Amino acid sequence: MMLKGSPVKDSSKNIKDFDKGKKKNFKINKTIKRKLDEGQESQLKSTEKPDWKKLKLEKKELKAKRKQKSAGGNEVYVISLKAKKIWEEVRREDCKKERKVELCKELYELIKEKVKSLVYAHDTVRVIETLFSAGGEDVRAKLFEELKENILDLCKNKYSRFFVSKILKQGTKQQKDYVINVMMGNVVKLMHHKIACDVLEIAYNDCANAKQRSHMIQEFFGSRFRLFKEEIPNLKTAIEKYPDLKERILSDVNLALQPILTKGVFTNVLMHTLLKEYLYVCSDSEKRNVIDAVREGLLPILHTRDGARVAMLCLWNGTPKDKKLILRSFRGNMVKIAVEEYGHMVLLAAFDATDDTVFVSKAVLSELMENLDSLTENENGKKVLRYLVAPRNKLFFHPHVLAVLEEGDKFPNSKKELMLKHRELQNFVAKPILEMIHKNINVLARDSHWTLFIGAALQTLHDDLITGIFQSLAEICAEAYLPGDENHFLEVAFVCKMISYIIQCDKQRYQEDRPIFSTYLVNAAESEMKGWCLTNRGCFILIKLLESGIPVIIGTVKKILSSAKSKLKKLEFPGAEILLKKLQ
DSSP states (O other): OOOTTOGGGGHHHHHHHHHTTOOOOOOOOTTOOOOOOHHHHHHHHHTSOOOHHHHHHHHHHHHHHHHHHHHTSHHHHHHHHHHHHHHHHHTOTTSOHHHHHHHHHHHHHHHTTOHHHHTTSTTHHHHHHHHHHHSHHHHHHHHHHHHGGGHHHHHHSTTTHHHHHHHHHHSOHHHHHHHHHHHTTOHHHHHHSTTHHHHHHHIIIIIOOHHHHHHHHHGGGOHHHHHSOOSOOSHHHHHHHOGGGHHHHHHHHHHHHHHHHHHTOOOOHHHHHHHHHHHHHSOHHHHHHHHHHHTTSOGGGTTSHHHHHHHHHHHHHSOHHHHHHHHHHTTTOHHHHHTSTTHHHHHHHHHHHOSOHHHHIIIIIHHHHTTHHHHHTSHHHHHHHHHHHSTTOTTTSOHHHHHHHHHGGGSTTOOSOHHHHHHHHHHHHHHHHHHHHHHTHHHHTTOTTTHHHHHHHHHHOOOTHHHHHHHHHHHHHTSOOOTTOTTSGGGOHHHHHHHHHHHHHHHHHHHTTOOOHHHHHHHHHGGGHHHHTTSHHHHHHHHHHHTSOOHHHHHHHHHHHGGGHHHHHHOOSHHHHHHHHHHO
């Protein structure tokens, strides 16, 4: 039964129409809006486009209020704004001297008695630094007087520390001494402070005298030395003076070192000195702890005398594993180390201390030999090459340097004989060094810095290239001699000395059945030897040939000079008299 007026009767028709895709005109009245309550209305307003100018102004005001609050009030904030405006003109390079003086006076009058409030901010501390630099002695003195009671606090602040650094660099001697004296008694705390340690570094390294440095170091020895400063130059002396306190002193030093070693950052020069002194006197177990902490972080400290000595002590006291780890940490920087004033000594110590010469050859020498030109152009680089060619040779090294290297011989951590290690390293470097000499022989043979090196290299290095070098040197000597010719080898003392040394070494080479320079010299210069008799140096070279102990050479020289005896009798210089006796 269907109710009258029910819409269901048309439903099947509607469905069919929908299936066929027929469009019906279903209209929605978009103009009718739902009434909103008050909360929804305010939310809708908030999504409207903001007033950016107003927002920027509010943000600017808020920023100014924050700055004003951090500056210490409205008055200080206003002063800082005015001060920065003057500073902008003062710091310019084109600001004339008279104008700069005038502005500095104006600037100081503006900030005086407010300096303490300004020095801790990142921007205004720069104003004060510039004023200290450019304001003259009077302004510097006034700024210093106003801030000197807060030196320690200034050292520990991220920004104000730069003002203390400025005092240490540009202040008077009295001002610098005052800063250092304020630090006394607080050196250990300042060293452990991540910001203040940089200021302490400048004070110790650049400003303090020997006595002040000694007093700074003493503070690490314990409270007794912190309070009562004594004339004790180092840790070893302190222990010798107070043997009963040895354990306590070493414990205090270890306690002071531990936080710094744990962090692995010890670039402070004061730290290098302390570590060096500690390694000389501490027990083997304590040395072991220090080496474990520093062995892979030594590279940044090799530029200082004490830092390089710390590295050397680690090599001398370390195990084979320690030595390898230390040298691996230098990889890629071998040439830089070799040309360092103090760093090159670490490489010399490594050549002496490391038994595994194959590892040294691969890790160290291969990198050095690939960059021979860089070494030959630098005086310290030359020292490394000289040590490889003639280790522990007094001709090349100062007694003090040899004494330092000989310290390493006292440590028991090396089993292989020193001479054997040096010979194995020489076998590796022989070819590249002799190639370099052969390639540049005409230049090097006339250079006073290289002649002794050439002589030593030809004696200690074994390679087939030696014969080529002998031939080149013989050809240089065979050039026709005219008295007074400054370019001839007989007129150059250091070249004659080199030739004499090479001839002198022929005796040993002859016994070892190695190539002999004298043979090449006699064959090349046979026609010129009579002319050598006319000079004192030439006579002494001929004497060396006659003293070589090689029968063939002696017989050949006597035969060549047999007709020169009459000339020699007329000459009065010592060489001619000795040569004449040798020929008879």
